[in-house]
Amino acid sequence: MADEIVERLQSHLKSDVLEVRVPRARRIFLRVKTTSFKEAIRYAILELGFSHLSSITGIDLGGEIELIYHLAYRNATELSLIIRVPKGDALVPTISDLMPNSALYEREVHDLMGVRFDGLSDLSPLLLPDGWPKEIYPLRKEYTFSDLHEIKLKKS
Amino acid sequence: MGYASTIKVPFGPQHPALKEPEHFLFECEGDIVVNVTPRIGYVHRGMEKAFELGTYSHDMYLAERVCGICTSAHTTCYTQAVEELMGVEIPARARYIRTIIAELERLQSHSLWVGIVAHEAGFDTLFMYVWRDREVVMNLFEELTGGRVLHAINTLGGVRRDISPDAVLKIKGGLDYFEKRTKEYLRVIKTERTFLKRTSGVGLLKPDDAASLNAVGPTLRGSGIRNDVRVDDPYIAYGEIPFNLITSDGCDVLSRTVVRTEEMLESINIIRYALDHMPAGEIRVRAPKNAPPGEVVSRVEAPRGELMHYARSNGTAKPERYKVRAPTLANIPSLCKTLMGVHVADIPIILAGIDPCFACMDRMLIIGKKTNEKRYFTR
Amino acid sequence: MLAYDLFQLIVFPGALFLFCLAFLYEWVDRKFFAKVQNRYGPLYTGTLGLLQPVADFLKLLYKEDLVPKACDRNIFSSVPIVYVVLPLTTLFIIPISGQTGLVAFNGDLIFVMFIFALMTITVFLAGWSSMSRFSIIGSVRSALQMLSYEIPLGLALIGPAIAAKSLSISSIVQWQSANATWGLWLQPIGFGVFFICMLAELELVPFDIPEADTEIVAGWRTEFSGRKLAMFRLGRDLEIVLASALVTSLFLGGAQPLGLIPPVLVFLVKSLFVVIMLSFARALFARFRIDQMIAGMWKYLLPIAILQIILIQLGLGV
Numbered sequence: 128m129a130d131e132i133v134e135r136l137q138s139h140l141k142s143d144v145l146e147v148r149v150p151r152a153r154r155i156f157l158r159v160k161t162t163s164f165k166e167a168i169r170y171a172i173l174e175l176g177f178s179h180l181s182s183i184t185g186i187d188l189g190g191e192i193e194l195i196y197h198l199a200y201r202n203a204t205e206l207s208l209i210i211r212v213p214k215g216d217a218l219v220p221t222i223s224d225l226m227p228n229s230a231l232y233e234r235e236v237h238d239l240m241g242v243r244f245d246g247l248s249d250l251s252p253l254l255l256p257d258g259w260p261k262e263i264y265p266l267r268k269e270y271t272f273s274d275l276h277e278i279k280l281k282k283s
Numbered sequence: 284m285g286y287a288s289t290i291k292v293p294f295g296p297q298h299p300a301l302k303e304p305e306h307f308l309f310e311c312e313g314d315i316v317v318n319v320t321p322r323i324g325y326v327h328r329g330m331e332k333a334f335e336l337g338t339y340s341h342d343m344y345l346a347e348r349v350c351g352i353c354t355s356a357h358t359t360c361y362t363q364a365v366e367e368l369m370g371v372e373i374p375a376r377a378r379y380i381r382t383i384i385a386e387l388e389r390l391q392s393h394s395l396w397v398g399i400v401a402h403e404a405g406f407d408t409l410f411m412y413v414w415r416d417r418e419v420v421m422n423l424f425e426e427l428t429g430g431r432v433l434h435a436i437n438t439l440g441g442v443r444r445d446i447s448p449d450a451v452l453k454i455k456g457g458l459d460y461f462e463k464r465t466k467e468y469l470r471v472i473k474t475e476r477t478f479l480k481r482t483s484g485v486g487l488l489k490p491d492d493a494a495s496l497n498a499v500g501p502t503l504r505g506s507g508i509r510n511d512v513r514v515d516d517p518y519i520a521y522g523e524i525p526f527n528l529i530t531s532d533g534c535d536v537l538s539r540t541v542v543r544t545e546e547m548l549e550s551i552n553i554i555r556y557a558l559d560h561m562p563a564g565e566i567r568v569r570a571p572k573n574a575p576p577g578e579v580v581s582r583v584e585a586p587r588g589e590l591m592h593y594a595r596s597n598g599t600a601k602p603e604r605y606k607v608r609a610p611t612l613a614n615i616p617s618l619c620k621t622l623m624g625v626h627v628a629d630i631p632i633i634l635a636g637i638d639p640c641f642a643c644m645d646r647m648l649i650i651g652k653k654t655n656e657k658r659y660f661t662r
Numbered sequence: 663m664l665a666y667d668l669f670q671l672i673v674f675p676g677a678l679f680l681f682c683l684a685f686l687y688e689w690v691d692r693k694f695f696a697k698v699q700n701r702y703g704p705l706y707t708g709t710l711g712l713l714q715p716v717a718d719f720l721k722l723l724y725k726e727d728l729v730p731k732a733c734d735r736n737i738f739s740s741v742p743i744v745y746v747v748l749p750l751t752t753l754f755i756i757p758i759s760g761q762t763g764l765v766a767f768n769g770d771l772i773f774v775m776f777i778f779a780l781m782t783i784t785v786f787l788a789g790w791s792s793m794s795r796f797s798i799i800g801s802v803r804s805a806l807q808m809l810s811y812e813i814p815l816g817l818a819l820i821g822p823a824i825a826a827k828s829l830s831i832s833s834i835v836q837w838q839s840a841n842a843t844w845g846l847w848l849q850p851i852g853f854g855v856f857f858i859c860m861l862a863e864l865e866l867v868p869f870d871i872p873e874a875d876t877e878i879v880a881g882w883r884t885e886f887s888g889r890k891l892a893m894f895r896l897g898r899d900l901e902i903v904l905a906s907a908l909v910t911s912l913f914l915g916g917a918q919p920l921g922l923i924p925p926v927l928v929f930l931v932k933s934l935f936v937v938i939m940l941s942f943a944r945a946l947f948a949r950f951r952i953d954q955m956i957a958g959m960w961k962y963l964l965p966i967a968i969l970q971i972i973l974i975q976l977g978l979g980v
Binding site for chain 2: 182
């Protein structure tokens with residue numbers, strides 16, 4: 128099952144696929160070029176039938192931020208679609224047009240990682256308290272726990 | 284300006300219908316809800332950051348405390364992820380014990396929920412009875428693991444405690460009683476007229492909407508969609524245990540109630556089967572301290588639905604990144620859809636209908652010790 | 663003579679006795695409700711927790727009395743007193759220790775109806791004056807609820823009056839005792855309608871819509887605290903006494919002497935039975951939604967109440 132999906136993804140995306148791993152049954156990790164991300168995820172959702180978005184994870188790699196879209200096919204095969212964006216200018220097209228519930232996860236990543244989503248209208252804080260200072264993204268590696276302790280909330 | 288045609292009714296962060304602080308802003312036209320805006324994060328504890336601080340064995344305790352009701356689901360998911368990273372294969376007996384505890388937890392969580400829904404519908408008698416019988420399961424937990432709420436049975440490489448033949452008999456005795464009572468409650472739920480009036484046809488979530496908004500767990504199964512991680516993506520011992528997947532076509536709060544109650548009966552069968560077929564042998568293997576670089580997606584069917592953990596290791600004893608996605612968060616979009624066009628009086632029961640667990644969803648724990656002074660963002 | 667009248671009004675079977683009865687009935691209600699739900703109920707204050715309602719009342723009396731800034735102060739502080747006085751006054755009409763009430767007069771049945779309407783208006787004012795979202799929703803719901811049960815209630819009250827050819831509760835009791843029968847046997851439908859209306863009037867499950875705690879906090883009572891809340895609780899207890907006394911007097915024969923047993927004891931037993939029935943009903947059902955309640959009242963209860971009147975007109979149940 129997983130092999131067939133990988134094959135179809137590879138034949139569709141061709142050289143845009145940077146890395147593929149199938150560590151065990153029902154798990155696929157696939158890294159694609161950021162430029163072809165939207166096409167890749169559209170293909171996975173609409174053509175391959177990955178109808179369930181489990182979550183979006185953001186990871187701070189230092190200079191770049193890695194975004195992982197966890198998609199599930201028939202609730203069984205889990206495809207992790209990985210892209211990398213530069214940390215300074217982290218801008219990714221939203222997929223809330225394909226997957227309405229992704230807005231929630233995108234707002235979460237925006238809150239905690241500082242990735243902006245192009246086309247997402249509502250970027251108000253979701254998890255962080257009101258009055259949280261701008262430009263401080265707690266899950267980025269440069270903020271340690273003790274730094275976060277010192278943050279004072281702005282009074283609204 | 285004219286007058287506003289809608290009134291705003293805030294629900295929470297403190298509200299008797301919500302057992303945990305979360306805020307929903309309802310815009311109502313008369314008695315009908317026309318818009319709803321959720322604001323989550325009131326119990327955000329910065330857990331994902333904290334996961335990066337601790338070693339794998341420390342984080343075990345953190346995972347235990349993501350949620351009080353589904354603690355074993357979180358630790359199962361965590362140990363599964365980390366064991367896969369470390370390349371540890373746990374003994375078969377440990378897998379069965381984990382399954383038994385996970386299913387007992389489902390019993391406990393679902394019966395808690397049935398009580399809460401009865402309470403939201405103003406049916407306090409059912410609430411009291413269900414919670415009285417829930418004590419049977421809680422006492423079993425105390426017997427088996429030493430903790431009523433935080434079981435701490437799972438550990439890296441296996442489980443902490445074995446189930447003795449004596450305890451097997453005790454579990455079976457408790458289950459027999461619990462099964463009898465659950466069948467009785469199922470009868471009450473399906474026949475009590477006033478309760479049906481409040482739940483049947485209330486909070487409709489069409490199967491199409493449920494699927495496209497990615498609802499999970501009993502909320503999805505209550506809309507008639509067959510979806511269960513235990514069946515579709517088997518983990519621990521579920522691949523070896525035969526059981527039925529429960530669905531119901533009502534798409535309303537009643538069918539969510541029925542799904543959960545019937546799931547309790549199914550859980551009882553799973554536990555019985557697991558107790559009978561539990562292989563002998565070790566319950567634990569040694570887990571290494573460090574995990575080689577890698578990443579893993581771990582999924583578990585928590586009582587509330589699909590629970591997903593993502594872990595990435597970097598070769599040290601601490602994870603590079605740990606991500607938790609609790610089922611309640613996945614159910615929020617479909618909940619908001621369900622809440623459109625309902626009566627204000629139905630809001631509590633629909634909110635309760637997804638079995639919200641907001642602490643899970645926000646992934647945090649303690650509000651800071653310094654809350655009396657300035658508000659700090661604390662661990 | 664004046665001294666005896668005063669004693670009757672103030673001590674027995676007047677105010678003091680009624681307060682004791684109110685606390686006793688609250689205890690019975692709580693204890694029975696708890697037993698039905700497989701709980702213990704009040705346990706520690708006094709024998710079997712008998713003094714718990716009194717203790718609760720005293721505790722509330724010396725608690726801080728918070729008054730919201732936005733509220734209408736005059737109404738806000740006066741409604742709790744009115745809420746106690748109304749059922750207390752009405753209880754003087756009802757025969758408790760003999761076959762005539764303390765201040766019985768011809769037409770007091772109409773007065774009782776009027777008091778019931780007035781109580782709902784008090785509740786409405788209580789919610790309205792506290793200017794809180796939940797209170798206002800609660801008070802509007804309580805007014806809506808009154809609109810739906812008022813007419814069946816009136817019709818159910820009229821039944822015994824037609825049978826006894828009198829609008830005085832005392833004469834209805836005397837008529838039942840003279841004919842050696844109970845209203846319950848003659849007009850079972852009317853009894854059922856009246857009982858349901860009493861559940862609605864007392865805002866008990868399944869009709870506790872105006873104070874549905876999971877929906878609107880405590881409904882119209884949300885903003886009241888301290889002494890005012892104590893007054894409301896006492897008023898509620900007296901209302902339960904009133905409801906059980908009315909059911910007893912109109913349908914269960916009222917305070918008739920039974921051999922050597924004094925009428926007051928007979929009355930107590932009968933009304934305790936009614937209280938237990940009320941709390942049993944409270945334990946059996948889930949709460950209706952307000953629209954379901956109104957629809958049910960108009961669609962089912964009203965025709966049934968009219969049917970009872972027709973039956974009486976046909977000569978049945980008189």
